[in-house]
Amino acid sequence: MNNPLITTVLSCFLYSSFAFGQSAPLAIGWANVDITPDKPVLLAGQFYARVSEGVMDPITATALAISTRNDGGAEENIIMISVDVVGISDGMRDGANLRDATRKLVIEALPELSPEKIIINATHTHAAPLVASLKPIEEIYGFPMEQLSPDKEVMPPADYLEELSETLAKAAIEAWQNKKPSGISFGLSHAVVGRNRLQAKNEGNSTMYGNTNDPNFSHIEGYEDHALNLIFTWNKEEELKGILINIPAPSQVSEHSFELSADFWHETRIRIKKEFGEQVHLFPQVSAAGDLSPHVMIDGKAEERMQRLMGWEELGTGRNSMAQRHQIANRITEGIASIFPVMQKNIDFAPVVLHQAKVLELPRRLLGEEDVKTAQQEAKEWGEKYQAVKDLLIDDPEMIHNPRWYRDATTSFSRMRRGTVVEERYELEKTNPTLPVEIHALRIGEIAMVTNPFELYLDYGMRMKARSPAVQTFVAQLTGAGSYLPTRRSIAGGAYGAVPASTLIGPEGGDMLVEESLNLIHTLFDKNE
Amino acid sequence: MPLQSVKLSIKLIFWLFLFGSTLNHSLAEPPVLGKLYVGKASADITPELPVALMGQFYLRIAEQVDTPLLANVLAISTLEQEKEISSVIFVACDLIFVPDILREELVTALKGAAPEIDSNRVILTATHTHTAPVLEDDPERSSFIYPIPKEEVVPVKAYRELFVRQVVPAIKEAYANMQPAKVSWATQRTAIGHNRRVSYADGTTQMYGNAAKDNFRELEGYEDHDLQSLFFWNAKGELIAICALVACPAQVLEHLSSVNADYWHHVREKAKAKFGEQVLVLGWIGASGDLSPRPIYRKKASERMLKLSGYTLEEAIAEKVVSTLSTSLETVKKDTYESLALAHSLVPLSLTKRKIKEDEYLEAKTNVENLEKEMSEKPETTANLYARKTWNASVVERYKEQQAGSQNGFESFMHIVRLGDIAICTNQFELFTDYGIQIQARSPALQTFVIQVAGSGSYLPTITAIDRGGYSAVIQSSVVGAEGGQELVNETVNRINAFWDGE
Incomplete structure (x- = not known):
């Protein structure tokens, strides 16, 4: 480690089990579960509350169990679970901890596993239940549930979280029990899905989802990555059993939906099964893409025409449309199909599998008094708007029966809270300057996979990939609660995603995350080369 | 590729020669509906051997031809009651760029051979292959002169003569054989070009820098992954031509010492196999001065995939291009137009030159010495x-002009075309992606094709790139800087807007 600061601030728990050398045959198991709630829930992902109004398509979770005995006799057992939710609560905020609740249940059933061997990631769909908080709804959105949904019973987030952890554990156990001798192949393809969503203006400031048709538009602030990192798993008869798809694009085409939805992964699952067989499981992972989204920033009209001509007019075209979801599903499927013949011919039945997990103490993004003042001012302005609605409710209590009456009001509350949280963080930093963050590194043959809990800006992921000793490196974000981790250039631009209220960790922590992720990867590769 | 610095006096003469009688042509002709006619032809512009190649600082003499070099010609016009309303002729060349002298010589020959053709409507573009012949040898007109042996190697002028000899008849042929046609346009997202400017923690950038260094921080700019296309059918419904715009210069093989059309050769071959022998492909390069076809990071994974697939990189790119074109074709083939608006304007430009600082001058002077x-x-x-x-040395000369008080702008030009719902605009530069994105974002057209290197190539970097330095952004690499770049964008958008006025 080159940075003495990193050395001094780092305190980590290191738990690992690995051995080096050639491995025994690989065993892989898959399971898929429906996690769609059967009652209305609060959907997560926007400032405003959304009480779900139905199901657009099922949300699911997929578990992938990997087991091998490496040369030297040490077993390596991993279960990964991909979940159609916006983030995986991990105890860092508001008491919710989906990750540990699930781990606990799995370990009870499978004592041969240890908690850190279970890695859970989110697809970041913005149309799935809230699992980030156990606080009373009034503390999250400013109004009690009885006011948000006076006519329909809504499942409290705590209840759904408990139910979800049980379902995820069930999937993990099932995948574990389904393990059979298997092989893997891996490849790199391309699909244009994620678009950098930050527009820099001539004056130097940036906005998220700004207008590019503007003489002041200078450039797209950051980079994009259109890589499709793929792992295929095969049974011993060389039949395809599943595909892990790692793509730098959060699934948030339908991010404003009031209906539950897995977003573009739903259409992708259907297309993949149609193309490669009903038996094929699909495991989505989001690579570092904190500054990316699927929304088109340029050439929207041309893209919409293409969607229309592709026959999706009746589904709706353009931004946030079903046509866009279908289009993305097509691109991903075509990207997979383009390398599939090569993947079929290059299956490894005995790759080395090694894993390490580590808890980093990342330095919090240090806030200044100016940050607090700005946030306080914003909190004051939003608080006044929130209070105005509260006053209105006293005069007109029946307004709560109007559909979605709470949309603007809950936005005001959330933004007010966002401002006050900055002040709380400012005080917290004085006594607690670091934040513990769990990361994982996994080696499967020549592949490295490294995880983090953030909405990690793309540049950090690129740095990991550029410097990794592996032939191909998968960076998986959102294996935790999620929080933007912006770059210096983005902080200079000041767009949403880079402002203090959006971030717990700043570039100093980002740099440390890069170094520590690479260190962890190196421990899995260097001694064995 | 380095810049072409042209002495002002000579350039003015050229402009008078080329545009003098037709400056009114720069006024936007109104887009009027007409029946579409299209003609095509192809010219073989493969050089005799041995020949000096353009594109690297070091001299390369090719003694082998790997693939033919072509100049594919597409003549487009609209007619109303058999009278031509508007026309334009695209000539897509397997060259590094289209220097002024080559254009002058072509125009002179064309005026003599085909006076019925308005040479102002001939749009010459280059694929930017670095394995095509050197085109300039006059130190008064170019900043990039090679010490080419006079005896053993095909003279530069002789190659230009070959080019003119081959291309003029092709232009005539395409213009003469125009037939009723239909057109459609498409865009598909596909990842081809890679930003090649690698930025480090100290705020500097290096072209093709090492991204595996500890201090690597980001790729400096963006990439454009739209593969835009035009499809043309004849009256029988047969596909006859495709114009494909890829925001990635054809320089996979830029270090070879043999004649090679780079990935466009494979695109043409695969397109013929897929769409029919009769299909002519015009390869256009979108704004991509900061991009290249080679990955900057993730190299091991990319190389492995090529090895497993059995493709070379240029073949893999061609496969991607043709596969994308195929999807586009299937999508738009039922949305065709045989009567549509066609309008063209040729716009002279005078762009603010990049100011040379004293330390830049001194450094260049020391380098020369x-x-x-x-x-x-x-x-x-x-x-x-x-x-x-x-x-x-060109920087030293430019600095002297600057100090002498010569504040003339950099004389350039652009073509603007409206074809139905789409706009096509050209510029002579290796235009950094951000400028092309700005033009596309602000254009009123459904799709906007920004074609770079349609003239003497020269980098046109962004303000960020200039601040961070590195080849392609240093003073030697560019005569026009960010101020001129913004002028180019604004004027392009204004001229496109004129074709959509009132819509």
Whole structure:
């Protein structure tokens, strides 16, 4: 480690089990579960509350169990679970901890596993239940549930979280029990899905989802990555059993939906099964893409025409449309199909599998008094708007029966809270300057996979990939609660995603995350080369 | 590729020659509906051997032809009651760029051979292959001069003569054989070009820098992954031509010492196999001065995939391009137009020149002196160093002009075309992606094709790139800087807007 600061601030728990050398045959198991709630829930992902109004398509979770005995006799057992939710609560905020609740249940059933061997990631769909908080709804959105949904019973987030952890554990156990001798192949393809969503203006400031048709538009602030990192798993008869798809694009085409939805992964699952067989499981992972989204920033009209001509007019075209979801599903499927013949011919039945997990103490993004003042001012302005609605409710209590009456009001509350949280963080930093963050590194043959809990800006992921000793490196974000981790250039631009209220960790922590992720990867590769 | 610095006086003469009688042509002709006619032809512009190649500082003499070089010609016009309303002729060339002298010689020959053709409507574009012949040898008009042996190698002028000899008849043929046609346009997202400017923690950028260094922080700019296309059918419904715009210069093989059309050769071959022998492909390069076809990071994974697939990189790119074109074709083939608006304008530009700082001048001057000394002491280094010397010497000359108070703008030009719902605009530069994105974002057209290197190539970097430095953004690489770049964008958008006025 080159940075003495990193050395001094780092305190980590290191738990690992690995051995080096050639491995025994690989065993892989898959399971898929429906996690769609059967009652209305609060959907997560926007400032405003959304009480779900139905199901657009099922949300699911997929578990992938990997087991091998490496040369030297040490077993390596991993279960990964991909979940159609916006983030995986991990105890860092508001008491919710989906990750540990699930781990606990799995370990009870499978004592041969240890908690850190279970890695859970989110697809970041913005149309799935809230699992980030156990606080009373009034503390999250400013109004009690009885006011948000006076006519329909809504499942409290705590209840759904408990139910979800049980379902995820069930999937993990099932995948574990389904393990059979298997092989893997891996490849790199391309699909244009994620678009950098930050527009820099001539004056130097940036906005998220700004207008590019503007003489002041200078450039797209950051980079994009259109890589499709793929792992295929095969049974011993060389039949395809599943595909892990790692793509730098959060699934948030339908991010404003009031209906539950897995977003573009739903259409992708259907297309993949149609193309490669009903038996094929699909495991989505989001690579570092904190500054990316699927929304088109340029050439929207041309893209919409293409969607229309592709026959999706009746589904709706353009931004946030079903046509866009279908289009993305097509691109991903075509990207997979383009390398599939090569993947079929290059299956490894005995790759080395090694894993390490580590808890980093990342330095919090240090806030200044100016940050607090700005946030306080914003909190004051939003608080006044929130209070105005509260006053209105006293005069007109029946307004709560109007559909979605709470949309603007809950936005005001959330933004007010966002401002006050900055002040709380400012005080917290004085006594607690670091934040513990769990990361994982996994080696499967020549592949490295490294995880983090953030909405990690793309540049950090690129740095990991550029410097990794592996032939191909998968960076998986959102294996935790999620929080933007912006770059210096983005902080200079000041767009949403880079402002203090959006971030717990700043570039100093980002740099440390890069170094520590690479260190962890190196421990899995260097001694064995 | 380095810049072409043209002495003002000579350039003015050229502009008078080329546009003098037709400056009114720069006024936007109104887009009027007409029946579409299209003609095509292809010219073989493969050089005789041995021939000097353009694109690297060091001299390369090719003694082998890997693939033919082509100039594919597409003539488009609209007619109303058999009278031509508007026309335009695209000539897509397997060249590094289209220097002024080549254009002048072509225009002169064309005026003599085909006076019925308005040479102002001939749009010459280049694929930017670095394995095509050197086109300039006049130190008064170019900053990049090679010490080409006079005896054993095909003279530069002789190659230009071959080009003119081959291309003029092709233009005539395409214009003469125009037939009723239909057109459609498409865009598909596909990842081809890679940003090649690698930025480090100290705020500097290096072109093709090492991204595996600890201090690597980001790729400096964006990429454009739209593959835009035009499809043309004849009256029988047969596909006859495709114009494909890829925001990635054709320089996979830029270090070869053989004649090669780079990935466009494979695109053409695969397109013929897929769409029919009769299909002519015009390869256009979108704004991508900061992009290249080679990955900057993730190299091991990319190389492995090529090895497993059995493709070379240029073949893999071609496969991607043709596969994308195929999807586009299937999508838009039922949305065709045989009567549509066609309008063209040729717009002279005078762009603000990039100001040379004193330290930049002094550095260039020192470089010239050091290079001259080295070549004098070691004559065998001349083949490798001479172009670098002229490249630096051009800065010295430009600085002297600047200090003498010559504040004339950089004379350039652009073509603007409206074809139905789409706009096509050209510029002579290796235009950094951000400018092309700005034009596309602000254009009123459904799709906007920004074609770069449709003239003498020269980098046009962004303000960020200039701040961070590195080849392609240093003073030697560009005569026009960010101020001129913004002028180019604004004027392009204004001219496109004029074609959509009132819509």
